Amino acid sequence: MRITREVIEHVAKLSRLSFKEKELEGFISQLNEILQYVEKLNELDTSDVPPTSHMFFTKTPMREDRVREEPSPIDRILENAPQREDNFFIVPRVIE
Amino acid sequence: MEYEAVIGLEFHAQLSTQSKIFCECSTKFGAEPNTQVCPVCTGLPGVLPVLNRKVVESTIMTGLALTCEIAKYCKFARKNYFYPDLPKNYQISQYEDPLAKNGVIEIPIDGTTKRIGITRVHMEEDAGKLIHPESGHVSYVDFNRTGVPLMEIVTEPDIRSPEEAYSTALTLKSILEYLEVSDCNMEEGSLRCDANISIRPKGATTLGVKTEVKNMNSFKAVQKALEYEVARQEKVLAEGGIIVQETRLWDADRGVTRSMRSKEEAHDYRYFPEPDLIPLIVDDTWINEIRARLPELPHQRKRRLQEDYGIPEYDAGVLTASKYTADFFEQAARLYSDAKSxxxxxxxxxxxxxxxxxxxxxxxxxxxxKLAELLKLIDDGVISGKIAKDVFGEIFRTGEHPAAIVKAKGLVQIADEDALVPVVNRVIEENPGPVADFLSGNERTFGFLMGQAMKATKGKANPKALNKILRERLKKH
Incomplete structure (x- = not known):
């Protein structure tokens, strides 16, 4: 795969990031270099190897279906809200 | 040209757990905003999700009931998108390896059954709730629902009409209720249904372009929205147009589907394996243990009710469509001998x-x-079947005991001859015309006279006794 300007712009948009023209150009060459370097892995025959999703050879732990007894730390969580009203987070209006 | 519809449904059922899927917050409905939240479900840095065992069990159980293959190895994936109801900016879901797949649901349609394929059943977390005030520039966010466990159930595009879609939805709801994995409360949004629909010339084997229909808040709405969508797509094709692949929202007030005309570009969720959760391994012992706990399912219970209570197939079908209706019937039928009644x-x-x-x-x-008690009052001749219907309405409104209502309202049936004779005499006196008519051989007038006498006792007369006395008196007249 080749990283084009369109790819960078698309990913930036999906990530809600904006870049200056100069940065964009820098990314195109840097990301292509990284991909080229990783391409080397394709020399290996992996047709018999299942795709790796995790690096741990164990299974996920589970918890019992129990509710925490302590109340929710509402104030501490809402501390992070750019804007709040009572117990609500407030965001710019998302529908018209 | 004659077309046929090709429909696939996607359900989201909220699982009946005490706590959320990855944290110990309560899932209780209707709590004060943001009182059931924690660093895990609000996506604060440095936290790790831990899977709720009951979510896995409920999903396996559903998979088994739908005759799915249960995956021995499956993993979670991140579905990435920005929206204020999603504090982590990704939803933990399943993508490549759902917990259950390749099942079947058998639905009743036109007096027979049809098999609809189940593509997959997977686990995921719900998003939060957004509240938009009538005016102003802000929206309010409540994260109580964030992380509440959902089970997504996707059917194959085997459904061929809106009626079949309705039947599929009802059947699935019934199964989930029987399994007690979800309370399926549509009002609280604990069961939701979206649809994919395309049409094609009847007999064709290729698929047409589909639209996705959302925002249907009842199964009747699903049927209506799909009926509308079939007609709309037929019209577009008849006029030489093309169907655009898009999401359309059902507008229940106007009875139409409308294009969302979303400004954002096509969804690009960039699914990737959730690094915070190691793969889930399910062994045969666990699957078998859950299989052993599978409760009686609707079609099994239908057969049993016919056998145990001797009720007709039709009745058994209606009663078992909802677990709660069937429970009600069985409890009452154990207390009262006439099950058909x-x-x-x-x-x-x-x-x-x-x-x-x-x-x-x-x-x-x-x-x-209370129903059994009411039916016994009819059998014992305390009230008539007609009065029983009034008493039933009163029980429905107040929850009072039938006997107490009958007593309080003076509804006890009159079977006593001394009480009925004067009533009958008066009716005969007041209706000389009909009486003469009856005596000249018109039997049908008897019904009218019975009605008058019944009315005079405000429906309280024992019909059998009243009938007997009226005939005797008329003979003597």
Missing amino acids: VSNWVMGELQRYLNQEGIEIQRCKVTPE
């Missing part, structure tokens, strides 16, 4: 009141005990 009352009066008031049977004031 119980069935008639449950399918008739009770259902009528429930529909009228929009109440669910498990929240209704008429209990199986």
Whole structure:
């Protein structure tokens, strides 16, 4: 795969990031270099190897279906809200 | 040209757990905003999700009931998108390896059954709730629902009409209720259904372009939205147009589907394996243990009710469509010997009141005990069947005991000859015309005279006794 300007712009948009023209150009060459370097892995025959999703050879732990007894730390969580009203987070209006 | 519809449904059922899927927050509905949140479900840095075992069990159980293959190895994936109801900016879901896949649901349609394929059943977390005030520039966010466990159930595009879609939805709801994995409360949004629909010339094997229909808040709405969408797509094709692949929202008030015309570009969720959760391994011992706990399913219970209570197949089908209706019937039928009579009352009066008031049977004031008690009052000749219907309405409204209502309202049936003779005499006196008519051989006038006499006792007369006395008196006249 080749990283084009369109790819960078698309990913930036999906990530809600904006870049200056100069940065964009820098990314195109840097990301292509990284991909080229990783391409080397394709020399290996992996047709018999299942795709790796995790690096741990164990299974996920589970918890019992129990509710925490302590109340929710509402104030501490809402501390992070750019804007709040009572117990609500407030965001710019998302529908018209 | 004659077209046929090709429909696939996607359900989201909220699982009935105490706590959320990855943290110990409560899932209780209706709590004050943001009182059931923690660093895990609000996506604060440095936290790790830990999977709720019951979510896995409920999903395996559903998979087994739908005859799915259960994956011995499956993993979670991140579905990435920005929206204020999603504090982590990704939803933990399953993508490549769902917990259950390749199942079947058998639905009743046109007096027979049809098999609809189940593509997959997977686990995921719900998003939060957004509240938009009528005016202003802000929206409010409540994260109580964030992380509440959902089960997504996707059917194959095997459904060929809106009626089949409706039947599929009802059947699935019924199965989930029987399994007690979800309370399927549509009002609280614990069961939701979206649809994919395309049309093609009848007999064609290729698929047409599909639209996705959302925002349907009842199964009847699903059927109506799909009926509308079939007609709309047929019209577009008839006029030489093309169907655009898009998401359309059902507008219940206007009875139309409308294009979302979303400004954002096509969804690009960039799914990737959730690094915070190691793969889930399910062994045969666990699957077998859950299989052993599978409860009786609707079609099994239908057969049993026919055998155990001797009720007709039709009745058994209606009663078992909802677990709670079947529970109600069985409890009442254990207390009262005439099961067919119980069935008639449950399918008739009770259902009528429930529909009228929009109440669910498990929240209704008429209990199986009270219905059985009422039916015994009819058998004992205390009240007539007609009065019993009034008493039933009163139980439905107040939850009072039938005997107490009968006593308080003076509804006890009059079978006493001394009390009925004067009434009959008066009716004969006041209706010389009809009496003469009857005596000249017109038997039908008897019904009219019975009606008058019954009215005079406000419906309280024992019909048998009244009939006997009226005939005797007329003969002597």
